[in-house]
Amino acid sequence: MPSLYERLGGAPAVDAAVDIFYRKVLQDERISRFFDDVDMERQAAKQKAFLTMVFGGPANYSGLDMRKGHAHLVSRGLDDSHVDAVVELLGQTLQELGVPQADIEEVAKLANSVRDDVLSRGSSAHA
Amino acid sequence: MPEIRYNGRAFGIHAGETVLEALERQGEAVAHSCRAGLCQSCLMRCSTGMPPAEAQKGLKDNQKAQGYFLSCVARPEQDLEIGLPGDALRVEAAIAELARLSETVMRVRLTTAAALPYRAGQYVTFLRPGLSRSYSIASLPEERALEFHVRRIEGGQMSGWLHGQAAVGDTLTIQGPLGDCFYTQRDAAQPLLLAGAGTGLAPLYGIVRDALRQGHTGPILLYHGARNAQGLYLVDELRSLAASHPQVAYHPTLTPLDEAILGGKRDWKPWRGYFCGDPALVNVLKKKLFLAGMPMREIFADAFLPAAAKPAALL
Numbered sequence: 001m002p003s004l005y006e007r008l009g010g011a012p013a014v015d016a017a018v019d020i021f022y023r024k025v026l027q028d029e030r031i032s033r034f035f036d037d038v039d040m041e042r043q044a045a046k047q048k049a050f051l052t053m054v055f056g057g058p059a060n061y062s063g064l065d066m067r068k069g070h071a072h073l074v075s076r077g078l079d080d081s082h083v084d085a086v087v088e089l090l091g092q093t094l095q096e097l098g099v100p101q102a103d104i105e106e107v108a109k110l111a112n113s114v115r116d117d118v119l120s121r122g123s124s125a126h127a
Numbered sequence: 128m129p130e131i132r133y134n135g136r137a138f139g140i141h142a143g144e145t146v147l148e149a150l151e152r153q154g155e156a157v158a159h160s161c162r163a164g165l166c167q168s169c170l171m172r173c174s175t176g177m178p179p180a181e182a183q184k185g186l187k188d189n190q191k192a193q194g195y196f197l198s199c200v201a202r203p204e205q206d207l208e209i210g211l212p213g214d215a216l217r218v219e220a221a222i223a224e225l226a227r228l229s230e231t232v233m234r235v236r237l238t239t240a241a242a243l244p245y246r247a248g249q250y251v252t253f254l255r256p257g258l259s260r261s262y263s264i265a266s267l268p269e270e271r272a273l274e275f276h277v278r279r280i281e282g283g284q285m286s287g288w289l290h291g292q293a294a295v296g297d298t299l300t301i302q303g304p305l306g307d308c309f310y311t312q313r314d315a316a317q318p319l320l321l322a323g324a325g326t327g328l329a330p331l332y333g334i335v336r337d338a339l340r341q342g343h344t345g346p347i348l349l350y351h352g353a354r355n356a357q358g359l360y361l362v363d364e365l366r367s368l369a370a371s372h373p374q375v376a377y378h379p380t381l382t383p384l385d386e387a388i389l390g391g392k393r394d395w396k397p398w399r400g401y402f403c404g405d406p407a408l409v410n411v412l413k414k415k416l417f418l419a420g421m422p423m424r425e426i427f428a429d430a431f432l433p434a435a436a437k438p439a440a441l442l
């Protein structure tokens with residue numbers, strides 16, 4: 001059976017998803033403030049790396065990278081509710097692209113697997 | 128912490144410090160301007176060791192391979208032996224023309240000693256002893272001289288010199304060209320939105336003419352904004368350009384550009400955008416047009432960041 005990343009369509013699928021997803025993030029009152037004050041291209045590149053990872057694609061973040069990368073957001077109040085919002089917008093994005101529900105759930109599972117590292121909780125699972 | 132060797136001397140680096148900051152802290156003067164990895168004024172070359180990858184962003188592959196890096200964003204993780212970039216990337220230029228386009232904007236034309244291949248809309252760095260500033264190219268490569276539009280800034284070192292003391296025949300060094308804000312033809316019929324305020328027109332003036340020269344057939348909307356009427360210049364030239372090219376619509380305006388552009392409801396999905404000039408305006412345009420449907424990869428921009436002041440710690 002093809003991998004999740006192959007089923008979703010690989011790098012072109014990430015490209016198709018990133019604009020849709022990033023627009024949702026920027027317009028979502030719950031989370032836009034975390035993404036507002038930074039350079040847009042850099043942000044979009046980060047979103048792309050994030051989508052590649054949760055699509056099951058070639059991404060090599062360690063738990064430590066995740067912690068370092070989000071520590072400044074945690075200090076600005078990033079918590080579970082915001083991660084929930086991101087996972088929700090991710091699901092909406094994939095729905096718009098016609099991805100089947102089972103695959104959307106698998107993507108959500110991957111996104112949730114880094115939740116503790118993103119929120120700097122517990123000890124790093126895979127540093 | 129790693130150590131850098133420069134001019135035969137060892138320099139320590141504090142945690143989080145850039146190469147530029149470490150050299151300045153220890154009494155060395157290194158040319159720089161934006162301190163943000165954009166203008167390449169602070170280019171240095173590493174002869175031993177690997178510069179950090181983020182300090183090579185925006186450089187050409189052959190420059191990366193030769194160890195060039197931007198000292199203002201280089202936070203080294205290993206020992207480096209570094210030096211100034213040498214003259215390979217620089218050319219001598221002479222002022223061929225200084226002509227006022229409005230009360231505050233000077234057209235500066237330069238001829239270079241050696242050919243400088245560029246794309247209309249890119250920018251170069253002007254270097255004078257102890258001073259470097261970036262300016263966008265308004266000319267087309269086949270024109271004999273390089274053209275720039277320089278706005279006079281109160282107390283400005285480079286713009287003040289160009290508006291005040293500089294004379295035809297004076298020389299300066301330029302480095303570049305840089306930037307990816309230029310026209311490439313993928314689809315001659317794609318609609319283009321060009322928007323800039325003040326001297327943000329300079330690259331757009333090159334881009335619009337380059338697009339036409341390459342046979343662009345789709346609509347080209349050119350918005351030039353300014354806070355007051357003196358900020359608008361080349362109005363007659365652009366009116367006649369629009370008059371002779373039915374696909375070009377030219378809108379000089381004193382209305383904030385985002386309002387002027389987004390006032391009319393349009394579907395921006397098929398468009399490509401070029402946004403230049405004031406950084407705050409460029410960011411607003413990028414964001415609003417992106418949210419209105421313009422794809423990220425179709426958005427090209429040059430923010431005219433002012434030269435950064437030294438961080439307080441260095442004063």
Ligand SMILES: Cc1cc2nc3c(=O)[nH]c(=O)nc-3n(C[C@H](O)[C@H](O)[C@H](O)COP(=O)(O)OP(=O)(O)OC[C@H]3O[C@@H](n4cnc5c(N)ncnc54)[C@H](O)[C@@H]3O)c2cc1C
Pocket residue numbers: 161165166250260261262263264275276277278279280281282283284285286287326327329330429430431432433434
């Ligand atoms: C990629 C790029 C392209 C650029 N292209 C152009 C161009 O085509 N034409 C052009 O005119 N400029 C352009 N600039 C801006 C230019 O590089 C200089 O920053 C500008 O000319 C001022 O330099 P200066 O030495 O005269 O003033 P400085 O000596 O650097 O500044 C003098 C004082 O004025 C303040 N100041 C600087 N800029 C501004 C500003 N915009 N508004 C208000 N106060 C300010 C400074 O903080 C300082 O206090 C570009 C910048 C970049 C990064």
Ligand code: FES
Pocket residue numbers: 158159160161162163164165166167168169170197198199200
């Ligand atoms: S790129 Fe380093 S000072 Fe501009």
